[in-house]
Amino acid sequence: MRLLFRTALPGLCASLCCAGLLGLSSGSAAQATAKQAEAKQAVPFTVEVRFVGKVPSAAQQATVRAAAARVSKLIASPFVPVTLPGDAEACDKGLPAVRGRVDHFFVFVRVLPLDEDLYAEAWPCDLHDGSYLPVYGAVSLNARGLGDLSAADLTDTMIHETLHALGVGTLWEADARVSLSGASDERSLVTRSAGRFYYTGARGVAAYRALGGRGDRIPLDADAGHWAGSTVCSEILSGDAGDYTGRVNPVSPITLGALEDLGYRVNRAAASPYTLPLHGCGVQSAPAPTKATPPDRRPVSYASCAAVRAAGAAPLRRGDPGYRAGLDGDGDGLACE
Numbered sequence: 209m210r211l212l213f214r215t216a217l218p219g220l221c222a223s224l225c226c227a228g229l230l231g232l233s234s235g236s237a238a239q240a241t242a243k244q245a246e247a248k249q250a251v252p253f254t255v256e257v258r259f260v261g262k263v264p265s266a267a268q269q270a271t272v273r274a275a276a277a278r279v280s281k282l283i284a285s286p287f288v289p290v291t292l293p294g295d296a297e298a299c300d301k302g303l304p305a306v307r308g309r310v311d312h313f314f315v316f317v318r319v320l321p322l323d324e325d326l327y328a329e330a331w332p333c334d335l336h337d338g339s340y341l342p343v344y345g346a347v348s349l350n351a352r353g354l355g356d357l358s359a360a361d362l363t364d365t366m367i368h369e370t371l372h373a374l375g376v377g378t379l380w381e382a383d384a385r386v387s388l389s390g391a392s393d394e395r396s397l398v399t400r401s402a403g404r405f406y407y408t409g410a411r412g413v414a415a416y417r418a419l420g421g422r423g424d425r426i427p428l429d430a431d432a433g434h435w436a437g438s439t440v441c442s443e444i445l446s447g448d449a450g451d452y453t454g455r456v457n458p459v460s461p462i463t464l465g466a467l468e469d470l471g472y473r474v475n476r477a478a479a480s481p482y483t484l485p486l487h488g489c490g491v492q493s494a495p496a497p498t499k500a501t502p503p504d505r506r507p508v509s510y511a512s513c514a515a516v517r518a519a520g521a522a523p524l525r526r527g528d529p530g531y532r533a534g535l536d537g538d539g540d541g542l543a544c545e
């Protein structure tokens with residue numbers, strides 16, 4: 209397989225072949241490889257942006273990269289380098305297949321015509337074995353509305369979508385957590401009660417309660433991938449369609465808790481100042497008066513097959529909005545059958 213990499217991907221040969229040869233040689237060389245891996249793991253978590261296809265304006269690119277850098281600062285744990293199989297499939301139609309060694313997290317960012325009621329959509333791609341954390345992700349920005357977004361709203365959108373690409377809201381249910389080897393994680397961070405979804409991850413719930421939230425679970429939006437808008441109002445992961453405020457919405461300790469529940473270590477100091485609105489959203493969630501009413505930016509990135517079914521969208525075919533390999537356990541191109 210390593211030779212196949214050499215043949216198929218000459219541009220990557222230097223690093224891939226070296227890693228391969230070291231891994232196959234003596235014990236001391238193997239130790240050296242382990243030390244190299246440790247050294248790589250000491251590198252701060254980064255979210256690289258890779259634009260694919262139609263490239264947004266220079267200013268928009270800078271905004272997108274700044275948002276990715278903001279999300280990078282939330283995470284304190286290292287990225288564990290991984291080698292993706294030579295027969296890796298592309299994460300989505302129109303994206304390149306990622307093969308070989310990946311030593312940091314990245315997101316493919318595309319500008320595409322999406323449904324008019326969306327700003328963007330995002331999802332994680334391959335998941336690490338063991339941790340079930342994403343290796344990389346994909347974000348699609350809606351070409352239809354992109355020009356109307358202020359820099360603040362584009363920043364807000366990209367932070368929101370990058371969090372989805374990291375698994376927040378997209379890997380909360382067990383059937384979404386299928387790793388590279390096909391292993392699945394039975395752990396679920398979501399429960400359903402009386403027709404409503406609730407988040408049950410311990411760290412997120414602890415952060416919610418520390419802010420004055422009541423109960424042992426956090427109300428979620430109907431897609432089970434966002435905090436209920438009526439609960440968090442304008443928080444970054446709010447599912448409320450009216451959460452555009454002309455500013456970058458706060459990344460609350462609740463969302464940092466959700467990152468922790470997925471398995472990331474976080475920089476608590478990187479959370480935004482945030483007060484849980486205990487008496488309704490008030491004017492906080494009203495759109496800025498000078499802006500046109502923004503469309504709902506909730507992604508077609510279902511957290512689970514339960515969410516797909518709840519939305520009446522099952523089954524999803526490869527290429528359909530919301531289809532991703534994690535929902536298609538048997539890899540037949542039909543998810544949530």
Ligand SMILES: [Zn+2]
Pocket residue numbers: 368372434505506507
């Ligand atoms: Zn979302």
